[in-house]
Amino acid sequence: MDNDFIAETARRFSIPGAAVGVFHNGEEHLFTHGVTSVENPLPVNEDTLFLLGSVTKTYTATAIMRLVAAGRVELDAPVRRHVPELRLADDREVTVRQLLNHTSGLDWGTLADTGEGDDALARHVAELATLTLVGAAGERPSYSQSGYNLAGRIIENVTGQTYEQAMSALVLDPLGLSGTHFDRDAVMTRRFAVGHEKGEIARPWRHWRANNPGGGIAASVRDVLRWACSHLDADDLAEMRRPTARLRGSNLGDAIGVGWFLREIDGVQAIGHGGSSNGQFAELLLVPSLGFAVVSMANQGPDGIPFNQAVVREALRAHAGLLDRDPDPLPYNASAAAEVAGSYDNDAMVMTIENTGSGLVLEVLIRPEIRANAEMDLPADHAPFPMALLPDDEYLLTEGAFTGQRGFFTRSSDGRIIGVDLAGRMFGRVR
Structure with missing residues (x-):
């Protein structure tokens, strides 16, 4: 894969700007294309910040695992041990693991803006009493943004810090991820990508602070690739790569571990996570047994999704020798x-x-x-x-x-x- 492929694919899907990173055989390859914004264009470079959307969930889950390793959180303990203020519609008990593998039975999330203050997550948790429940705890996976925001509140209560402060201490700073940010002020003083929807600027740039644990990170392609590499050889995080719930009929994967979706590609096990923000899309995929990782980020909706898929599949083919195919549909009946x-x-x-x-x-x-x-x-x-x-x-x-x-x-x-x-x-x- 090379810059020509990135440029041609971006033109095919009308992507204003993109950043791609590949790690294989111990070598890092970074590719950039286009501009940050169609209204105020700057060239996308290796330090341009893109919103990661739900790829952030892998960071939040990793922070929880750091607290598990320190004996401060238990994956199979009830969430109320750490968030005693939690109230749900049926007063159910939900475990930490069930938040992280989307089997809590919580619906996708609330649309209430709880502000930008340090109490944003606490106020979000108070809103969960009104959240619809889509199944019994542990019954089946159902993707929940609020489940991960609630996991962020666990981090706050256990550490005594804001979620963002704790993430810096537990995850970002130890890995030297200086190009990874939650704070809007930190982002706005750097080069960052703007989302687009069908060629128009997508506003707002990002939603409210309480969604940070489920989707609030902005990061450079260099930092996201470094993040991926930290999981390639992390034996202490192997629990995150073990299946905890099976998935049916899903291109997200065949199963969910802790924070990662797990699937087989051409007979080889892979882990990954995608993310969508307002007009920005990211896709991260790792093949640990091959020491391979790829990240693709694009700032155009809705075609950022097929752009990222095309890039990831080409990286798999060109660098890892793996072919990722869709199943053949049945004839019309x-x-x-x-x-x-x-x-x-x-x-x-x-x-x-x-x-x-x-x-x-x-x-x-x-x-x-x-x-x-x-x-x-x-x-x-x-x-x-x-x-x-x-x-x-x-x-x-x-x-x-x-x-x-x-x-x-x-x-x-x-x-x-x-x-x-x-x-x-x-x-x-x-x-």
Whole structure:
């Protein structure tokens, strides 16, 4: 892989700016392309800060593991041991591990802005009493931003510091990650990438502080690659790479460890995590047995996702000799299509699966009432996605920005389709 490939792929997906890092055979390769912003352009360089979105969760999970190693936190202890103020809708007990592998049963998250003060996470935790519960604790994975923000509150209560201060002490400073920041003021005094949506500047640049544990880091490609390398040979963090919950029909992976998604690529085990912010996208993948890591970051939505996927797959092929492929879909079947077609929803979004008579089309929209009451601009809804069915009640998106995204349908005990899983989030069928 070289700069020409990055430039050509960026042009194909209309990416204003990107940064890519590859580590293999003990060597670091850094590639940059384009500009930080279409309105105030600066060339992207190796020190340009990109928002990592949910890749931040691997940092938060690692900080928890540092506290576990120090005997200050137990993975299978109840969260209330460290966050006694926690109240949930059914007063359930949730363990620390269940937060970190998304099996707590908490829905994706709240949309309440709890400010930029040092009490932002504490106020966010108070909001969790209103959060919908999508399943019993430990029942199944369901991706939860609030679960990781709650993990950030564990870090605060255990250390007596703010989440950001504790992250510096536990993770960032020991690794010398001087190009990794949470604080907006620290970011704004450096070269940083601006998000875009279909060629327009995406505002706000970043959401509120309480989301920092689940998605608040801004970092340079050099620092993210250094972060990845710290996990390649970290025997003391091996627990993070062991499967704790299986995943069905997911391009996130085959299982979840502690903070990492685990999957097999061309017969070799890999770990990784993706992230999305407002018009910025990141993808991080490691193959520990080969000493290989790749990170790709882009500042354009929605096509930053397929751009990152194309870059990661090319890096795997060119540097590690591994081929990452999508599964082959089943031919259109009218009876099967009619069975899954219909309306589905969760607290934040509504989904429609339409049977066109020759194929299936999936559309996901932010709830109109949420969009109407939002205190800030929310990302534009995506155009509908053609989809195809896979064996065992799974499916695959076949066109658009999320091409290759997989999911699955859930059946009741009597065999009826009652829900659909998309990107680790569950939607219930509307009847």
